[in-house]
Amino acid sequence: MILFIAPNPHDVTDREGFLQRVYAIDQTLQAKEKHYINDCTDLELAQRLSEATVIYVHSLYQLEKIVQALPVIGHKVILDLHGVVPEEELYSGNEHRSKRMDGIERAAFKYVKTFVAVTNTMAAYYKKKYKNTKDAQWVVLPIFDTVVTNKKKTVGRDKTVVYAGGAQKWQNVDLMIDTINKSHQHYSYDILTHSPDAFSSVSEEALPRVKIESVDSSGVAEHYKNADFGFVLRDDIVVNRVACPTKIIEYLGSGVIPVIKSEYIGDFHSLGYKFFRLKELIEGTITDKQISDARKINYRVYDKLKRQSESGKETLAALVNNLQDNQSVIPAEFTLTQSVQLSAAELRASEMQYQIDEQIRIIGEYKESVDYFKAEVNELRSELESIKNSKSWRVIRKLRKYTSNK
Numbered sequence: 001m002i003l004f005i006a007p008n009p010h011d012v013t014d015r016e017g018f019l020q021r022v023y024a025i026d027q028t029l030q031a032k033e034k035h036y037i038n039d040c041t042d043l044e045l046a047q048r049l050s051e052a053t054v055i056y057v058h059s060l061y062q063l064e065k066i067v068q069a070l071p072v073i074g075h076k077v078i079l080d081l082h083g084v085v086p087e088e089e090l091y092s093g094n095e096h097r098s099k100r101m102d103g104i105e106r107a108a109f110k111y112v113k114t115f116v117a118v119t120n121t122m123a124a125y126y127k128k129k130y131k132n133t134k135d136a137q138w139v140v141l142p143i144f145d146t147v148v149t150n151k152k153k154t155v156g157r158d159k160t161v162v163y164a165g166g167a168q169k170w171q172n173v174d175l176m177i178d179t180i181n182k183s184h185q186h187y188s189y190d191i192l193t194h195s196p197d198a199f200s201s202v203s204e205e206a207l208p209r210v211k212i213e214s215v216d217s218s219g220v221a222e223h224y225k226n227a228d229f230g231f232v233l234r235d236d237i238v239v240n241r242v243a244c245p246t247k248i249i250e251y252l253g254s255g256v257i258p259v260i261k262s263e264y265i266g267d268f269h270s271l272g273y274k275f276f277r278l279k280e281l282i283e284g285t286i287t288d289k290q291i292s293d294a295r296k297i298n299y300r301v302y303d304k305l306k307r308q309s310e311s312g313k314e315t316l317a318a319l320v321n322n323l324q325d326n327q328s329v330i331p332a333e334f335t336l337t338q339s340v341q342l343s344a345a346e347l348r349a350s351e352m353q354y355q356i357d358e359q360i361r362i363i364g365e366y367k368e369s370v371d372y373f374k375a376e377v378n379e380l381r382s383e384l385e386s387i388k389n390s391k392s393w394r395v396i397r398k399l400r401k402y403t404s405n406k
Helices: 018-028 042-051 059-063 067-076 085-091 095-111 120-129 173-183 217-225 246-254 278-283 288-326 334-388 391-405
Strands: 002-005 034-036 054-058 077-080 114-117 137-140 159-164 187-192 210-213 229-232 257-260
Touching (some): 002 018, 018 054, 018 288, 042 067, 054 059, 054 067, 059 077, 067 077, 067 334, 085 095, 187 217, 217 246, 229 246, 246 257, 257 288
Parallel strands (some): 054 077, 077 114, 114 137
């Protein structure tokens, strides 16, 4: 039996991001019996942890739910890392969560012996960070839905730039908007997002050339068919250097050429992908030949990633089969139940602390606003007192008095 520590991807129809990967792994791993953590209570979870021959954990966030059980079950856990979580939390300004997830990560690399990474760069990063991983088994597995490639795009028409995604800090929305405002005379823009308000500062001059809408995954694919360029404005930080954004894979397979801030994202650079920089886009100097040549190279990169994904799936399936053949069932002792309950309590405490930190941050922002307006009011009052004490004001008062007597 395989127990997945993740939301059940079969509970939703339009899977994006995280659940897209969860579903892909579900389809890759075969077993007579599969269970998901959100389908069982804490007491049932302890029993399932005991009985499972393989426990597949999707990310450190999900591992947090069972971290106290790792000394007992770590040998049959496969941890799909998804990303570098402590660094992501620190980048987002969540220092408390970053420290908490760093502790989860250290526990993982102490007890877990099988890891899945989305890129070779990620695997290398963790091997360097944790020296005791030399005996660990690693699978590099970029997972993505197969993209219907469009290799017959016409050239010579008006060029379109697409963006499909959210407004999180790492997407650099402000930089995106600045680029649109500077280059709208050269291109039209399709912004596909569930956060349209984040793009409200697009200039009035650019708006006639900009479409901002929310679409499902099939709608996104339709927009890719007619797009020439796609924004991927990631900063050059470790969070992005080890990542494998599904967006880039979809761009490459759809003939959409990435427009980047940093070229060092995941394994794409080592695979030789072609991109354009913001400066080139803003200047409007990209030729049809450059576009055509870049597409040809990126289609080949896409095919390499597809083969790497298939190879990773085969390796992972073999590892799972080996674990299923060799694992014995752990007795459902009280200690395992207790460890699950302790993990749940720690998770709730961590979530409450996060809410407290958020409220403190919000209060701090309000205090800054109040202090600012207080200073403004005091300055205005000072100016008013100065006016009242001036010779001109005394003359005005006399004139008012004289006028009223008339």
